[in-house]
Each structure stands twice: as C-alpha cells, then as structure tokens.
Amino acid sequence: MKISAAVLREKGQPFLQEELDLDEPRPDEILVRIAAAGICHTDVTVRNNPLVLPVVLGHEGAGIVEKVGNGVTKVQPGDPVVLSYVYCGRCANCRQGRPAYCSQSAMATFGGVRADGTTTLSRNGEKIFGNFFGQSSFATHALTYENNVVKVRPDAPLALLGPLGCGIQTGAGAVINSLQVKAGASIAVFGLGAVGLSAVMAAKICGCFPIIGVDIRPHRLELARDLGATHVLDAAQENPTAEIKKITGDGADYALECAGNPKVLRQALESVRRPGVCGLVGGAPLGTEATFDMNSIMFGRTVRGILEGDSVPDIFIPQLVDFVMQGRLPLEKLVTFYDFDRINQAVEDSGEGRTIKPILRMPA
Numbered sequence: 001m002k003i004s005a006a007v008l009r010e011k012g013q014p015f016l017q018e019e020l021d022l023d024e025p026r027p028d029e030i031l032v033r034i035a036a037a038g039i040c041h042t043d044v045t046v047r048n049n050p051l052v053l054p055v056v057l058g059h060e061g062a063g064i065v066e067k068v069g070n071g072v073t074k075v076q077p078g079d080p081v082v083l084s085y086v087y088c089g090r091c092a093n094c095r096q097g098r099p100a101y102c103s104q105s106a107m108a109t110f111g112g113v114r115a116d117g118t119t120t121l122s123r124n125g126e127k128i129f130g131n132f133f134g135q136s137s138f139a140t141h142a143l144t145y146e147n148n149v150v151k152v153r154p155d156a157p158l159a160l161l162g163p164l165g166c167g168i169q170t171g172a173g174a175v176i177n178s179l180q181v182k183a184g185a186s187i188a189v190f191g192l193g194a195v196g197l198s199a200v201m202a203a204k205i206c207g208c209f210p211i212i213g214v215d216i217r218p219h220r221l222e223l224a225r226d227l228g229a230t231h232v233l234d235a236a237q238e239n240p241t242a243e244i245k246k247i248t249g250d251g252a253d254y255a256l257e258c259a260g261n262p263k264v265l266r267q268a269l270e271s272v273r274r275p276g277v278c279g280l281v282g283g284a285p286l287g288t289e290a291t292f293d294m295n296s297i298m299f300g301r302t303v304r305g306i307l308e309g310d311s312v313p314d315i316f317i318p319q320l321v322d323f324v325m326q327g328r329l330p331l332e333k334l335v336t337f338y339d340f341d342r343i344n345q346a347v348e349d350s351g352e353g354r355t356i357k358p359i360l361r362m363p364a
C-alpha cells in the first residue's frame, strides 16, 4: 500500500516527506494506521548517526489496528494501540520477565530489516530501511508485531499516548519498576526533559518526599514544580550535591541521572546517601567515560543502568494510561503537537529546548 513517511536519506540531514510502498502484513505482522508519534531523543541520536540509510525512524507511535496477519491473535482491526519497543520473547532475559534487556533486540531495533533481511518499505523498487523499534512510526502507517503492540482503553486520548511507549515509560518506570521507591523516600531527578519530568510525576504518584528536580533551564524547573517536585535546583547557579544534602540531611535515598552527562552522573551519585541507589537513565554517546572516587560507592551505594524503565509494556503501559485518565500523569503539560509535515521544526524545537515532548499528528 502507499503511505506517507518522513525519510532520512543523509546522516544528520532533515527528514524528507515521501510516498512509499509498505508491504502487506505477513502472518506475524500488524498494520497500524498511526494517529500520532512522539519524537524521542533516540530518534535524533540515530538521525545523527544512522546505521542504515535511507531509513524511516519513529518509535513512539499510537494508532488504530487496520489489518492483522493470519497468525496474529492479540489484537484485531479497530483496536486502539500504543507501540513500544521490540524484544524476542525467547532469550533468558525475556523469559525472566525483563524484556527491556532482551539480548536479541539490537538488530530488530536498529537493523532496519525483518529477521529474514527483507525491508517492509520501498519506493518504486528502491529499498528503504524501516522496522525501527519494530515500528518506524514517522509515517501514516506502520507494520508492527504482537510483542510491541499494546491495546489501550478506548476512552483514552490516543494522540497523546505514543510517548508512553518509550520516553514516558522510561522515566516513570525507572521510579516505579526499577527503583521501586517507597512512600516517604527522598529522590533527586537530574535532567528535566520528558524522561526526568516523567520520573518526577511517578515519584509523586509513589508518595516520595522530598522530590528534588535539578536542571539548568528555569522553565523546566518551574514545570517540575508544577508536576510534583517539592524542591528544584538550578545547577547553573548552585551546587546540587551540596544543596541536596542540606535538604535531605544525609543525601537522597534515590537519584536518577536523565541527562546522559558524565559530570551529572557523578553529581547524582554523590547526592545519594549511603546506601542509596543512583539510576542511570540518560543515554550518552558510545565511548563516554565517567569517573568517581571508588570510595563513594564503597559504603553501599549502588549505580545501576536502566533501560525503558524496566517496563513490560503489556503490563505497564495500560497502568500508565490509567494514571493519565486519573489526572495523575498529566502528560499534556509536556507535549507540543505538530502536524506531521513539520517534523523538522519539531526536532529543531526540541533540540533547542523550546519544547519538551513533541508529538507529530498524522494527517487524518
């Protein structure tokens, strides 16, 4: 079928709107008409360092199932769905209920092709890579799989929900699933983009106190306060580690690094009490090294990496949708909608910090 998609043809260049051919769904595939797709940091990172070209990115899609392959039983045409990350379901980590750490997912996520090496997309016979996170949702339609499609309640505002599939579950899941914070625990969140602000909202849901937001942009600090931060610190003006010790007495029970910056990781680690836990959520370029005094973890502190907030999408995304419907995860405060053909403006605005979570609305 013919679809419209945003195609990346050259490393770091703007996306081009093109008409492409999308295959009919194979037995294990699900065709989704995309209603809206969030732009996540990883889309921009891959745009600047693509593994394959030309390629269609996008991995925070939400839409309506249009057609299913004859092996698909999980969803049917007409179902509203949120798309998430792909995993194999068969490796040891998947079988242990930790699909975010699937040992087989890298190729399925970034390789641009199906397992048999074919592409789902083409243009007049030219091969176009897709399958990004098993979706490539910067398009009017996407082919997806049972394991990355999550049916959601029909009364939820579908166009708002795509980011639950990556950025929002990453931040909220880090707090709820990975750190499993207790009510009354103190937490400091470093880096208040969509992921960090989702962590702040989740910390409020969990009853943390204090909830300390750290960033260098005043309007993000203000938004963090609005979303549940009890204290905010401008790291450009003050030393966050010292201030967090003052606020908490001894350091925070938990800290989250959501900036992907080695200096911030060190600050976050040094802000937790002994023995507290510092979660690393922010993605840094490959090869980035961080340093700390070995003694700073000697006394029981933990540093742990977290992917996708340890979310099991089938379980966690419906839970997040319920939080949205209850007004406890007010996503709309983070979101700016753009028409699909303004994707390059949306990427630029988020890069400049003018928007926090851009969502592309597909033409009806």
Ligand SMILES: [Zn+2]
Binding pocket: 087, 088, 089, 090, 091, 092, 093, 094, 095, 099, 101, 102, 103, 104, 105
């Ligand atoms: Zn796996």
Ligand SMILES: [Zn+2]
Binding pocket: 040, 041, 042, 043, 059, 166, 167
């Ligand atoms: Zn993402």
